[in-house]
Amino acid sequence: MRIYFIYLIEDEIAEYFYGRESKFMELFSANDQGELQNIVQKQVQYITRPLPYLDLHKHLSHSVQKKEFYIKGKIYWTESADGREGAQLSIGERSLQLKAWGGLACETLFFEVLRKFDGRFLAMDFENNRYGWLKPLKERKFV
Template sequence: MRNYQIYWIEELFVQHYYGRERMFYQLFSDWEASTGDLHDIVSKQVDYITKPIPYLPTQRLLQHEITKVEGAAWINSVATIEREESGATLVLNEKSMSLNAWGHDESEYIFFEILRRNMGQLLAMDIKNERFGWLKPIKQRKFIY
């Protein structure tokens, strides 16, 4: 099973740390593993670099896009896609989205594609399996000399 946390990162940090996603991964994995005062400090850092997920627009977007997908449903802020050999659920939270997927990776890619097409600056992380990355990488300018 794959468990992704998806965060909307502030534009300033996206621009500065693009290509160094491992630093974000390290911060979030430290946050998950920490306790006590260290957890409070790291929580403040995470709050500073993330933006709240715009709940109603994201909910409307997912409801609209999910209706186009076979085997998909929207129930109480949870989007679900179930296929014969795979599935995924996406839960909206205030500061993040949680994506739990099993089986083949087809279902999670459907959710990633919906979010990639419609929202920017989203970073997905599966701390347990050390998988992380931008859903919509920023385009680099190419200068000709």
């Protein structure tokens, strides 16, 4: 099972740290450490935006066109007919948690919908040390 934590990053922070996503990974993984936990939580709160639940709910429910798509409160999930692959998205106050099993098709479905909703989502899989933007930011070119 793959577990992704997805955060909506503030615009100016996302632009500044584009290409240095490993710094986000370090910060979010340090959130579990004892002494600095309070300071790290304040930093995480500063760089992330609260999730607009109602807008996100509307977007998810209208964008996903799949028969095996279910909604229960703040949990959205989809499974294949045989149950061998699927994904479950949980919405929190400042983060999303995506649990996926089997192939990549189900998690890609959620990633695509979130990418179209806002380009500043950063997904991190701490167990496999994988991270990245759902929609890569474009660099500004100055003449």
